[in-house]
Amino acid sequence: MDDEGIIRLYWDRKETAIEETSKKYGKYCFKIAYNILYDNEDSEECVNDTYSRVWNSIPPQKPLVFSSFIGRIVRNLALDRYKRKTAEKRGGKNIEAVFNEMVEITSDSPDPEDELSRRELAKAINDFLSDLPAEKRVMLVLRYWYADSIKTIASRLGMSENNVSVSIRRLRMKLRDYLRAKGYEL
Amino acid sequence: MKKECLFEVFAYIDDAFIAEAATYRRSRKPVTWVFYAGIAAAFLAVAGVFFLVRSTVMKTKSTNPESGLEETVPFVTSTEATVAVTSPAIVQEQVLFAPDESAGYCQDEMEGASAGEIMMPHQLKQEIEETENRDKYFAVTIMVCRFEYVDQYCSDEDAKYEACAKDPMIALFNQEFGHWLYDIYLPQYTKEEQWAIEKQDDLGEICLEEIFIEEYWSKTQTKETQDEYLEAKRRFEEIQAAYPDSVSGKRLIELFGDRIKEDVQKEMERLLLIGYSIEMIPLPEVYDNEYYVLDGQYGYHVYNGFTVTGYLTGEQLSNFKADPTHGYRFTWNTEDGKVDVGDE
Numbered sequence: 198m199d200d201e202g203i204i205r206l207y208w209d210r211k212e213t214a215i216e217e218t219s220k221k222y223g224k225y226c227f228k229i230a231y232n233i234l235y236d237n238e239d240s241e242e243c244v245n246d247t248y249s250r251v252w253n254s255i256p257p258q259k260p261l262v263f264s265s266f267i268g269r270i271v272r273n274l275a276l277d278r279y280k281r282k283t284a285e286k287r288g289g290k291n292i293e294a295v296f297n298e299m300v301e302i303t304s305d306s307p308d309p310e311d312e313l314s315r316r317e318l319a320k321a322i323n324d325f326l327s328d329l330p331a332e333k334r335v336m337l338v339l340r341y342w343y344a345d346s347i348k349t350i351a352s353r354l355g356m357s358e359n360n361v362s363v364s365i366r367r368l369r370m371k372l373r374d375y376l377r378a379k380g381y382e383l
Numbered sequence: 384m385k386k387e388c389l390f391e392v393f394a395y396i397d398d399a400f401i402a403e404a405a406t407y408r409r410s411r412k413p414v415t416w417v418f419y420a421g422i423a424a425a426f427l428a429v430a431g432v433f434f435l436v437r438s439t440v441m442k443t444k445s446t447n448p449e450s451g452l453e454e455t456v457p458f459v460t461s462t463e464a465t466v467a468v469t470s471p472a473i474v475q476e477q478v479l480f481a482p483d484e485s486a487g488y489c490q491d492e493m494e495g496a497s498a499g500e501i502m503m504p505h506q507l508k509q510e511i512e513e514t515e516n517r518d519k520y521f522a523v524t525i526m527v528c529r530f531e532y533v534d535q536y537c538s539d540e541d542a543k544y545e546a547c548a549k550d551p552m553i554a555l556f557n558q559e560f561g562h563w564l565y566d567i568y569l570p571q572y573t574k575e576e577q578w579a580i581e582k583q584d585d586l587g588e589i590c591l592e593e594i595f596i597e598e599y600w601s602k603t604q605t606k607e608t609q610d611e612y613l614e615a616k617r618r619f620e621e622i623q624a625a626y627p628d629s630v631s632g633k634r635l636i637e638l639f640g641d642r643i644k645e646d647v648q649k650e651m652e653r654l655l656l657i658g659y660s661i662e663m664i665p666l667p668e669v670y671d672n673e674y675y676v677l678d679g680q681y682g683y684h685v686y687n688g689f690t691v692t693g694y695l696t697g698e699q700l701s702n703f704k705a706d707p708t709h710g711y712r713f714t715w716n717t718e719d720g721k722v723d724v725g726d727e
Binding site for chain 2: 220223225237266296303315316318326327335339354357371
């Protein structure tokens with residue numbers, strides 16, 4: 198079923214909407230959750246929570262790109278769950294590597310508190326991404342949105358792990374400089 | 384800002400970028416591992432042929448005159464039935480199917496199983512453990528992955544490539560280039576200008592490497608070093624140009640096609656002799672023939688091996704007898720014949 202059809206089912210409040218979502222995006226969501234949580238059971242629960250969150254969001258929402266919409270929900274839920282797990286000292290090791298790379302971009306300045314500031318910062322990141330050649334943009338999004346491992350990205354793009362690792366490092370530095378030039382002291 | 388917070392901010396990037404990354408494929412083929420292509424082909428094959436296979440296995444029951452029990456004579460290979468194996472009758476009611484497509488799929492990274500490895504979907508394993516009657520049949524598809532000699536050859540070619548790329552002269556050049564670019568050249572400009580310069584270089588409008596050679600390398604290195612570098616670069620470019628052909632599907636088929644056919648036949652016979660009720664899946668209508676060793680209606684992927692489908696008991700699955708030179712990636716089929724094998 199195409200995405201439009203699935204969204205229509207949600208608007209018609211038909212429970213098959215969840216079934217169809219699970220069929221088409223179950224694995225996609227699981228992978229996003231698993232990259233962050235590194236645990237089968239937690240990831241499965243997270244994906245189930247995602248379905249109910251989508252059910253409660255549509256209507257009123259009518260997402261333009263359903264895959265990104267649902268991906269964003271599962272990513273946020275997984276991250277929340279990850280924070281709880283970390284508090285309980287049972288965090289996922291995969292995401293730690295991604296976070297540690299981000300230390301190179303961030304500093305001691307305070308976190309942007311309101312959603313508006315976060316969205317503004319995201320807009321600057323969007324501008325940065327839109328200026329990149331497609332392959333480099335994909336590399337950054339796979340690493341920092343999907344939290345894919347370097348190995349997975351390398352295999353996906355047909356490159357060596359070393360090549361990917363060096364390219365991503367260089368892109369991180371570029372992003373840091375770009376954001377600083379735009380006045381963002383992270 | 385905390386690192387976790389920046390990761391959260393990434394959540395807000397454009398939908399288009401998220402979707403692009405999910406479906407992006409590099410324009411040139413990956414040179415060492417094309418699992419995705421094989422998976423896509425396997426998916427087409429499995430989806431299209433599963434019903435056929437199912438009905439074949441179900442219908443080839445005969446009655447054993449001695450025991451009076453129904454028996455199934457499984458299919459062998461394309462080179463005629465050289466092995467006749469009988470196994471207990473499979474009654475449809477005894478067959479357990481995956482509750483849905485995603486339950487039947489190995490939910491992990493999209494990679495084939497390594498030599499000797501058995502990859503099984505989490506829910507299938509759980510179901511086998513929970514099923515009291517270990518004689519119950521599970522409808523499965525198995526990707527018999529990898530041919531060790533193909534892997535070895537590709538890894539040797541990779542090693543040659545890497546050795547050339549790590550030539551000390553090339554390393555020196557790269558190190559000096561980095562030093563010149565970040566410590567000398569770019570700092571002359573503002574951050575915005577630096578960004579523009581790097582972008583021009585990305586787009587091929589300027590060549591920073593040429594500027595480096597003219598302005599810095601030629602003036603700081605002896606003639607001897609420069610010549611040594613040029614020689615190392617020539618060697619590297621030569622191997623770079625030859626590398627894609629040396630590991631292309633065409634070359635691998637030339638080198639290993641016959642051996643792969645023999646190997647598949649041997650492995651298929653081994654699996655059937657053990658008593659597994661399986662059948663090989665014929666080539667799909669659409670496939671990337673660059674990577675397939677063709678054998679009648681069948682085709683074996685040079686990297687990814689071949690795919691079989693059929694019915695194995697819980698006991699057979701728990702104690703699956705793997706050959707140490709192959710990897711086995713299981714998928715648990717749904718009743719309507721659909722198999723969810725991955726992103727493709």
